[in-house]
Amino acid sequence: MKAKSMEQPIDDIVYPIKEATRKQSKRKDKWQRLKRDMKKARHYYLLMLPFMIIFFLFTIVPVVASFVLSFFSFNMLEMPQFVGWDNYSRLFLxxxxxxxxxxxxxxxxxxxxxxxxxxxxxxxxxxxxxxxxxxxxxxxxxxxxxxxxxxxxxxxxxxxxxxxxxxxxxxxxxxxxxxxxxxxxxxxxxxxxxxxxxxxxxxxxxxxxxxxxxxxxxxxxxxxxxxxxxxxxxxxxxxxxxxxxxxxxxxxxxxxxxxxxxxxxxxxxxxxxxxxxxxxxxxxxxxxxxxxxxxxxxxxxxxxxxxxxxxxxxxxxxxxxxxxxxx
Amino acid sequence: MRFFNKQLNRSMPITILLFLFLAMVGLFMAIPLVYAINNAFKPLDELFIFPPRFFVRNPTLDNFYDLVAVMGDSWVPISRYFFNTFIITIFGTGGHIIFASMAAYPLAKYKFPGSKVIFQIVILALMFSPHVTAIPNYLVMSGLGWIDTYLSLIIPAMAFPLGLFLMKQFMEQLPDAMLEAAKIDGASEFRIFWKIVMPNVKPAWLTLLILQFPILWGTTGGNFIYSEELKTLNYALEQITEAGIARAGVGAAVALILMSVPIILFILSQSKVIETMSSSGMKD
CATH class of the missing domain: 1.10.3720.10 (MetI-like)
Incomplete structure (x- = not known):
């Protein structure tokens, strides 16, 4: 069985709702469905957790950090200093x-x-x-x-x-x-x-x-x-x-x-x-x-x-x- | 012996031509490997003969005896480098296979919030090499206090994105019916993963092993390891090679050991690895 949300939201069918409130309740519904799907998938998140923590620490964080650091001057001793595009202009020019x-x-x-x-x-x-x-x-x-x-x-x-x-x-x-x-x-x-x-x-x-x-x-x-x-x-x-x-x-x-x-x-x-x-x-x-x-x-x-x-x-x-x- | 498979659409002359081409390139590919094997068995006088000789004349095991002898009397015994490399390789590769399989199973078999995005990020991660992340990685390591420990080499190796990608592609072929049957019997997701999924993806374990093992086996410790007693075998080989003539024989012996372990592993697991790689493709 796929872990998709199989059961239709019953309330949608049983209670007819006025058009005005419908949109709002739909959005609320979406959130609720997401929450429910996530809760249902908690075992899957748990299985993925060890890999993802390491992956996050040693791949995602470094890529983002590298991007951010590239706008700073930083020598590991003093606090980083924001220099804008200086590093790039120095690099290419x-x-x-x-x-x-x-x-x-x-x-x-x-x-x-x-x-x-x-x-x-x-x-x-x-x-x-x-x-x-x-x-x-x-x-x-x-x-x-x-x-x-x-x-x-x-x-x-x-x-x-x-x-x-x-x-x-x-x-x-x-x-x-x-x-x-x-x-x-x-x-x-x-x-x-x-x-x-x-x-x-x-x-x-x-x-x-x-x-x-x-x-x-x-x-x-x-x-x-x-x-x-x-x-x-x-x-x-x-x-x-x-x-x-x-x-x-x-x-x-x-x-x-x-x-x-x-x-x-x-x-x-x-x-x-x-x-x-x-x-x-x-x-x-x-x-x-x-x-x-x-x-x-x-x-x-x-x-x-x-x-x-x-x-x-x-x-x-x-x-x-x-x-x-x-x- | 039969060289070719009989197939449709093949003309013999071109087949022979292609085979000759393959054999020539194969020779080129094999030269350094054959040379490394020969070198390890050369007595000292043959290692330094002029003009240099490719093949060994009087093969000897002296270099390996010397290796054992130096193991005892240097400051950090060579056995220690062996031990370090073993620890790093075994834990790094083993952890990688387990963690990558755990993460691959939900991604291969279920749709849940975030599953698509996560897999897209993993594919993106295949597109750049670890050099890109080297510097912030060092900062993360030192923040964690892992500099100069085995952890700095073992832990990052566990989340090698290529392994997750291949494992996921392979797991997609597992029949859904098998998993459903287990679910109806009341097995938990963890139980299904451990008792049903894992035993059925053994060929993929070997593939992850073949891809990750040589990286860790050949690591020099890079910028992360400073203490001499934590350094790896490949680092020791570099030191021996740099030291030059005195230990050239030992160096050749270590080089042969370093080289042959991954190759032997591949020879043993080849058919299973190819079975997995056939599912490696990227779909649209």
């Missing part, structure tokens, strides 16, 4: 490093977001064609980097700037380069290396969601399609697979977009903090700089708010676009 960080982050997101999203789908799609045992094996190979913790430090050895680095070693052996390249200390390469490693470990939750979506795809749709004249895998992909996976595709988009804006750990681990001439500086590392080193909490909160708007805004736009596809 007076902070060249932030502009570099923003440019890097956008560039980064614009590359890794779509590429990793498409990669998640394509590899899930190819893997799905394999026989079950090999499919399970390949799923592990592709998914493992995203849960292997900080194994990405191995890339440090591969891209190491001296002749001990594997890439330098191989390239020099082949005679392609004569001198070792400072992959992680050269502005020309460092962002590219960070992007590559980020892509390596970005086949995460959405990849699994796609694999799962493909495996539960209704086979009869494909058979029906074959009768309707679908002849090859590309047509099948476009006309049958993609449209029926829309819910997973929407979910995957959220995961990949959020991830692509939040690059920091990889950048710090590979390129250092701060990186050479801020070449791999991102909005998140800028935020860390002001939040955990300089303790300019108001300013850092303004950065966090910008990051929040960037992430949520992009997600909303992409959701809208994806919903339109195939409708």
């Amino acid at each position: 007076g902070d060249d490093v932030f502009m570099t960080a923003l440019r890097n982050t956008l560039l980064f997101a614009a590359i890794t977001g779509p590429v990793s999203y498409i990669a998640c789908f394509i590899f899930a799609w190819i893997i799905n064609e394999l026989s079950p045992k090999i499919r399970a094996f390949m799923t592990v190979i592709f998914y493992a980097p995203s849960i292997a913790g900080n194994v990405f430090f191995i890339w440090l050895i591969i891209f190491s700037g001296d002749t001990y680095g594997y890439l330098n070693g191989i390239l020099m052996e082949l005679g392609i380069i004569l001198e070792p390249i400072q992959w992680l200390r050269d502005e020309q390469y460092v962002l590219g290396v960070v992007i590559l490693v980020q892509l390596w470990l970005s086949l995460g939750t959405s990849f699994l969601a796609f694999i799962a979506g493909l495996q539960t795809l209704d086979k009869s749709l494909i058979e029906a399609g074959a009768i309707d004249g679908i002849r090859n895998r590309w047509q099948e992909l476009w006309y049958i697979t993609l449209p029926s996976m829309k819910p997973q595709l929407l979910f995957g988009a959220v995961m990949q977009i959020t991830q692509s804006f939040a690059v920091a750990d990889i950048s710090i681990a590979l390129a250092g903090f701060p990186s050479v001439n801020y070449a791999a500086h991102t909005v998140v590392t800028h935020l860390m700089d002001y939040g955990t080193i300089r303790f300019e909490m108001g300013y850092a909160s303004a950065i966090a708010t910008v990051l929040f708007l960037l992430m949520v805004g992009t997600n909303m736009v992409v959701q809208k676009l994806l919903r339109k596809v195939g409708t």
Whole structure:
């Protein structure tokens, strides 16, 4: 039984009321009904309570606090001081490093977001064609980097700037380069290396969601399609697979977009903090700089708010676009 | 051995081409993992050989023996870092699975005042990463007096919005008839949740485990943990790596342990996880 208010408010039916008082009593009724529904649902609220308290304390309160703090100057020692839009104007007009960080982050997101999203789908799609045992094996190979913790430090050895680095070693052996390249200390390469490693470990939750979506795809749709004249895998992909996976595709988009804006750990681990001439500086590392080193909490909160708007805004736009596809 | 499933609409040449492509990328994906495994078994002279060698020639367990040996004689024994990571991971993940399921059940099965708004907020929370909330989070933590305690890592992990979202999507598939039957028998909501809902969503437990476990297992304690005796294994690994040559072998051994636990968990739970993820979609 659904816990909706099943019983009609009997008084409504039994006593006819004059038009004038009707509106008022309706509003009163609504309140009463709400109260009754809430009372009926008290067990549900109780079940949700532990999660919601923690969620409220560590997600909702911080987002609101960050927004409020962004209008203050606050160094954790003195009382916060209201400064209006100062933090934002300083951020966009007076902070060249932030502009570099923003440019890097956008560039980064614009590359890794779509590429990793498409990669998640394509590899899930190819893997799905394999026989079950090999499919399970390949799923592990592709998914493992995203849960292997900080194994990405191995890339440090591969891209190491001296002749001990594997890439330098191989390239020099082949005679392609004569001198070792400072992959992680050269502005020309460092962002590219960070992007590559980020892509390596970005086949995460959405990849699994796609694999799962493909495996539960209704086979009869494909058979029906074959009768309707679908002849090859590309047509099948476009006309049958993609449209029926829309819910997973929407979910995957959220995961990949959020991830692509939040690059920091990889950048710090590979390129250092701060990186050479801020070449791999991102909005998140800028935020860390002001939040955990300089303790300019108001300013850092303004950065966090910008990051929040960037992430949520992009997600909303992409959701809208994806919903339109195939409708 | 059969490599492919027989299906409609497939031409062999393209299938082979796609498989070759997959195999090449797979190789690229596997390189660091294979390297980490090889490194852990390299004797010291092979770790520092020039030119560097990818595969181990004379595998040895020396690094693991060294690890056990250092456990005893450093200031904070490595076993302590292991212990800290275990505590944080087990309580954080366990609490998350229980709390997220408790919250997901009403949201999945009933409509009540506020249920829609709450779920919309949870979806919104999927759209930004924890970096956004890092600073106020620190203030909240210090307000609660949780800085430099396990709680600062365990408690926030329990309300990971992705877990609630996936659990709710999965619970929606539970047949209403099953719950109604229990209700007619006079079972309370809590009893229904504990005795009927929970045992029926075991695949989803594993999914939440797989998503939350690696985050906590790999945590370094960040800005919240200062005391050396509360630091985590990953923090210890970072220290060892930074210390350089002397402990490189031990570092490789710890890295392998850190890496392999989440991967083994995933291998064991893969089929169940995929079962849950098929309901992960976002509906209009």
